[in-house]
Amino acid sequence: FKKRKQMSVQAVPSFYEQDRRRILMIHADLMANNMHEHARERIARATNEYNACFRRSNEVYNRRVQVQTSLNNVLYETRIKSSKIKDNYALEVAIAKAQWTKRREAYEQQKLQTLFPSYRGQVAVGTSVTNAAMTNPNPTVAAVASSIANIVDAVILLTESPIQLKKFEPFVPPPPSNPMNQIVNHKTGETFGQQQQRLETSLRMEMNNLAGRLATAEEDRKRAWKKMLKTRSEFEPEQYNGRKKYSNDSWQNVPCPNLRGSGAASIPTRYAYKAPSIPTYTPPASTHHHLNGQHVSDSKYSVARVKERIAADGTVAPVTQPKRNKDGTFQRPAGRTRKGMEWDAVRGIWVPEELYKQQQQRAQQHQKQQQR
Numbered sequence: 001f002k003k004r005k006q007m008s009v010q011a012v013p014s015f016y017e018q019d020r021r022r023i024l025m026i027h028a029d030l031m032a033n034n035m036h037e038h039a040r041e042r043i044a045r046a047t048n049e050y051n052a053c054f055r056r057s058n059e060v061y062n063r064r065v066q067v068q069t070s071l072n073n074v075l076y077e078t079r080i081k082s083s084k085i086k087d088n089y090a091l092e093v094a095i096a097k098a099q100w101t102k103r104r105e106a107y108e109q110q111k112l113q114t115l116f117p118s119y120r121g122q123v124a125v126g127t128s129v130t131n132a133a134m135t136n137p138n139p140t141v142a143a144v145a146s147s148i149a150n151i152v153d154a155v156i157l158l159t160e161s162p163i164q165l166k167k168f169e170p171f172v173p174p175p176p177s178n179p180m181n182q183i184v185n186h187k188t189g190e191t192f193g194q195q196q197q198r199l200e201t202s203l204r205m206e207m208n209n210l211a212g213r214l215a216t217a218e219e220d221r222k223r224a225w226k227k228m229l230k231t232r233s234e235f236e237p238e239q240y241n242g243r244k245k246y247s248n249d250s251w252q253n254v255p256c257p258n259l260r261g262s263g264a265a266s267i268p269t270r271y272a273y274k275a276p277s278i279p280t281y282t283p284p285a286s287t288h289h290h291l292n293g294q295h296v297s298d299s300k301y302s303v304a305r306v307k308e309r310i311a312a313d314g315t316v317a318p319v320t321q322p323k324r325n326k327d328g329t330f331q332r333p334a335g336r337t338r339k340g341m342e343w344d345a346v347r348g349i350w351v352p353e354e355l356y357k358q359q360q361q362r363a364q365q366h367q368k369q370q371q372r
Helices: 015-115 128-134 139-160 192-235 303-308 353-371
Strands: 183-185 341-344 349-352
Touching: 015 139, 015 192, 128 139, 341 353, 349 353
Parallel strands: none
Antiparallel strands: 341 349
């Protein structure tokens, strides 16, 4: 038998069709690469725009914090200097009053020596009645008679002699010194009060200017944030589960993050606001396993355990103790948000929305009062 080779009779694609298919594949690859580069460029441009807006807002905010600190230091220095001047003036008044009291006591002593003979080491003359009573064996009668005799001699002396007693001058406190009139710049003649007024006025004007700039920068940052999320929702590739991190509907509900270090401006420790101690997360302890003779599940998700985590004001403690961030706040537990609740990062618990809004409003009002 002759060797025979099997040959297919199916149609073989020509070189033209192979080249055309290869060209289409190359074209599709180039289009996909171009679309990917375009998406990456759009996302990078939107991200850089947001980063620039965030950097501007942060710079304005940091400058406002510095100006607020300088203004608080100026006001604090004025109060300290005024308090020091008042304390020094009170000390001067006390010293002057003590010296005046000492002079008055010396004047009273001299007046007594001038009028009464007994204070000069002499015996009072008095009248015949007082002289007879002064020899009485009763010491009380003798002392009263001696006093009456001194008074009689003093009256006779004032009547017959031209002695005129001068009235002692009343106490006059030293004039107070005004710290605001103290000259601090001898070249310009500027006083302390004028300097403090000038610094306070300039700092308040700069604060108002920075507040307007910060509001404008925050509006630009919010617009850049929405633009970045919209761009990412349009061009971001799908994840392994076929979903996007930001869908066409979810990106509109993502809030703009707060500025880094957006807290109260630093003020002198003496006048700094001290926040009240707030109870933080306390893990509930398992109290029982049987209730009314029935076994209660020890699962942390059971109805009994959930009721134990609900406080009287409506707040709910998380199932497990949350972790703390570097700034002392609590991390939000993983998973979906509790219905009708907001996460309180300061206390580490779930708070009802109405109570959370009230806390935020009070915090904003307190921050505005500090800025004023």
